[in-house]
Every structure is written in structure tokens, then in C-alpha cells.
Amino acid sequence: MRIGELSRRAGVPVPTTKYYLREGLLPAGERMHANQVSYADEHVQRLRLIRTMVEVGRFPIATVREVLGELDSGERDLDGLLGVLSRTIAAEQADRVRHSSDDTGLRAAQELTGRHGLPDDPAIPYLREIADVLTAFESLGQADLAARIADTYAEAAKQVAAVDIEAISGLDRENTAVAMITGTVLGEALFAALRRLAQAQLSIRTFSDRGDS
């Protein structure tokens, strides 16, 4: 297929597709004539994957390149890919929350994760993230709110993570890698939408007849 069809099928504008080609994120197509390059179904899949990371996951282009490099390396195990995905997401998250948590926040995070059998080593970036979020709740005067929701969140997160990992184990390497990227980026969007749908259903029941209390 020509670049126009490739772009249309992946839902990416032609100039953006050309940019990904120039940046080497998308492999070059096969040159048929002086002015004609042909792309295959693999290009459509790859372009959709790039689009998911950029638009839904908001990964910087450098990270997309790193993730695709791990995906294509073929010779390594999946730790490299997991590592890149983890670092990217931790960095993006840290950038958003950016409340430097103090020892109190860190202790609260450790108590929470320890209580649910989750790792409580402060060297793990995700633990620091949890501490930052708890500190942010506290700084908004909402420490009680965090305390009321945190245990249910931890248990629900464990169920979700267990099915995440189970769903991608047993696939071959290529599929595991693509499933890992998809699950990381789209899984979060799916859970968030389901949570909000359930909230909307419950809040109509809870608040709609409270009036101006």
C-alpha cells in the first residue's frame, strides 16, 4: 500500500507518518519505482502502536524509540522492555505529581503497601510515587480521604495487576512485548473509564437528592 493508505488505516496524518519514518520509528517501506514506496500490514500495526504510545500514553519520541528498540532487539529477555516502560511511566508520573514527599509520606506509603503484601522498599520508584500522592492529599487537607480509600485501592490494584500479568504470560516474546505496551497504556484508560462509569452510577444515587445541603 501507499503512504496515504497506511496513514488512513492507522489513523495517523500523512505528515506525522513521514515524521516517524524520518525519525526511524517506522521502518522504511519497499521502494517499487523512483516515486513509489510500498508499505505492508506490519507497517500499519507498528504505526498504530506508535500512535498509542504517543497519543494515549503521552510517551516522548525518545522513549518510543527506546521501547521499539527493545521490542526489535529480539535477543534479550523482557526485562529491558519492562524496565523502559517502568522508567517512562514513573518519570511521567513524577513530573505530574511533583510533591516532594517527606519521611511522613514515605512512612505512610510503606505502611499501606506493607499491610497489603506489596513491596515497601523506598528504592522502588513506585513507592516514592505513592508517597508523593499521599503527601499531595495531605497538603490539600484530605489525608482522611486518602486513609478511607487507600486499602480498597490497594486490594483492587492487586487484582488488576494479577490479571494484567496473567493475561500476557504464556504468549511468545513478540506478542508479550506488544501486549505489555498495549496493556500498560490502554489498560489504564480502560480502568479509568470503568471507574468513572461506576462513580457516575453511584453518585447519581447518592447526591442527586441531597439538594443544597
Place this chain on the structure above:
Amino acid sequence: MRIGELSRRAGVPVPTTKYYLREGLLPAGERMHANQVSYADEHVQRLRLIRTMVEVGRFPIATVREVLGELDSGERDLDGLLGVLSRTIAAEQADRVRHSSDDTGLRAAQELTGRHGLPDDPAIPYLREIADVLTAFESLGQADLAARIADTYAEAAKQVAAVDIEAISGLDRENTAVAMITGTVLGEALFAALRRLAQAQLSIRTFSDRGDS
């Protein structure tokens, strides 16, 4: 306190604080002398709330204004605030996923939500969001992955939503409103960090000894 201390305590740079003052998001301080304006603790709280919506929630300034307007209106019930929060998040999410789902995606979303006692009316924006995410999985060749995780996600989302609503009901109006904003924005970050911590714990067990399969 002076604007420097206000900014420092809320973790917002002075020029940004001045911008929020000019935009009317932050009420003016009390003028003490010709060159001195004094701010109170309420300003710190308000500024932290603005910062959370802008930095963590990535709300556009116009939306922050609308949310704060609902918060300050005092005379309305909470539906207005819920409505603004819902529309904002739905719009931001739609902007990120932007896969126009077809009837197949919508039917898949309805089957999923119906199976779990969640609303399945296509007029609800969140249902369309779920359809879009399922369509995005499908377009990446990962429909099987979505099928394997979706039911667990729906049940976990219901648990999380139930504690979200329960935790903020019974508060007075002002606190319910602030808790709603905080829970909407920071609750998502908390769940995501917990999910990734649990994933990391499990994936080390599952993948670290697979080697280059």
C-alpha cells in the same frame, strides 16, 4: 502572609501565582499598604487545589475556573460540580484515545458493562470512552488481551468507585466538593501507582527467569 510565602507554601512559582490572581482563579489578598497585600491560609489551600487540577489533572485554565465557580456558588447542589468534572475528564480522555469506535466496539462495551450491572446507555460519555478503548485494543491486534482483563477490571472499578463515593458522602458541602476534586485527580494517580507496584512485584516473579525465549 506575603505572596512569596503563599507561593512557597503551595509549591507554585510566584509568576504563576500572579497569573492565577490576574485570571481571578485565586481571590485577591487583603491590601495592607500601598505596596503590601496579605494572604491567608485559605489562599494556600485554594492555590494547592488549583495546582492539583492543573499539574496532576491537566485541566485547562477555563475548566479550573468553571470548577472553582461551582465550588464557590454555594447555592447549588453538587450535581453542577460533578457535571463539570465529568465533562472535563471525558473530554480529556476522548482527546487521548480518539479511536472512533464503531458499532462492534460499542456493543462490546455494552456487553461488558451490562454483565457487571453498570449502565449500558450509549448516551453516557464514559460508555463511549470504554468502546473507544476496546476498539483501540482491537486495532492493535490485542482484542484477546482486552477480553482476558476486562471483567476483572470492571469488578475492581466497582469496588474503587464504591469507596470513592462512600468516602465523600456525609461530608458538608464545601468539604464534599474539595474531596470530589481531590479524589478525581489524585485518586487516579494513587491507583495507577499501586497497580504498577503490584505489577512490578508479580512481573519479576513471572518474567525474570524466562530468559530470551
